[in-house]
Amino acid sequence: MSLKQLWIAQCDLCGKIENARINTGQYNEVERTLPVGWGYVHNKNMHLCPECAKRR
Helix, strand or coil: CCCCCCCEEECCCCCCEEECEEEECHHHCEEEECCCCCEECCCCCCEECHHHHHHC
């Protein structure tokens, strides 16, 4: 058995879960961002999946 840490994005409206996108930046720093197609509402604390973002 092994333990694994995962970074995910979860939609605040419907609850859909998807793995976060991992980018390597300057000096090989790892940055985790929202998956492609995901977005924000009025603030950056509320994440929306592509389906819910279309409805907004």
